[in-house]
Amino acid sequence: MSDDGFTKMLDRAQRFYAALAQNNSRDWFEPRKAAWKRDIEAPAKLFADLVAEDLARLTRTPHRPKVFRINRDIRFSKDKSPYKTMLAMLWAPVDPGPSFYFGIEPAATFAGLGWPGFDKDGLARFRALIDRHGDDLTEAMGASGGSLSEIGPDPLKRVPKPYAPEHPHGDLLRRKSFALGGPLPEGWRETGDGLVAALTDRFEALLPVREVLIRDS
Template sequence: MPGRFTGFGADSYAFLRGLAESQSRDWFQRNRETYETHLRGPLGDLVEHVAAVYKKKKIPLIGTREKSLFRIYRNLRFSKDKTPYKTFVSAIWSRDGGRGSDGIIYVHIDPAGSFLAAGHYQSEPPVLAALRGAIRDNPAGFRKMIAALAKKDLVMKRDDVASRVPRGFEDVEADDLKDALKLKSFIVSRPVDEDEVRTPDFVDTVLTFTTDVMPLLKFGWTATADLTPTTPPDGPADD
């Protein structure tokens, strides 16, 4: 049976603040029960509770506690920063249940600022090319999607932008389309506060956000329909 989300635990944010301050394996092991009870357990419940509602509403997104939760351990292989732990917890819902799918809902719980996000993040070159092609070939559809997002106070993030219009798209003249073509990720986000994530009502917050971002997800899914894998990846999330 999927978990029923009742809110992140009372000590969830305090644990993350303490972990950020200590970055100690000994500290983590001493407080591991708090992590499991107040953070990871509820995060798994949230993923499965929301996924159950998605299924009922025929929203093509799935998630499980086995494959959709990111680990709290940092990947240190190519990082100069050797602190062992992330200072947040996070998870996704995707069409195949894994983290490699494009067009996702993402939840990020962090004392420095929790948020929900959606879209296509740092996509592989074929996916990015398909998204850009859809912008060029269907400008009316792209602008309709942008307008629908704007009505919900959602704006495409510009944290990951190329310095110039990519090769092959130089014939595009409209400034709004050129700006969009420079994007390397197509993401929107919405902040959520600490009190909000502590209650069962956070499920409704995620569902409302999902409805609000569906124009972006559908635009991307249509653009990448021939590229999206349909076989769920094996194994748990490990990053």
């Protein structure tokens, strides 16, 4: 199979966001906005649509693709940098369950599964699932090759009630978010299959984790 062309989009994005990180201002971005929309945002949206088709096939559930906007919400932030320095995409299921995520930073990628944070009811359901299926979840997490990201709110310092302080899955119970994943595997470029195939393969490795996470939904 020949490369799908989106590898060039990833390379352009990494170069662009590396430069943006050094020049995070409207004066720098505006003259380059049209090129960013043409060479990065537009192909990223097409890429997200194609990956959504693969996820629907893998999960038997439609997923809504989203490419995050480049502008930061700085209204309540001490950091007034106007632009994000990474390209981020998300695929949210139409049925209850975790979303898939792909982030392209200047020197790294992250392909993952989970929730960046929970509302009150969602957090209660997540903790109940950990209590019932924690063994199965940790086994699936280990087999996936992924690791937990620190995205989202800081975890609690103690295991929340009514769960025992010495609960075997206390580390998971203390979390207020769940994002499991990691970079695209080394050597994915050498296969020649392209970025869609590489990301889909990475997401496929996370499917057993997803199956546990939706077990009681």
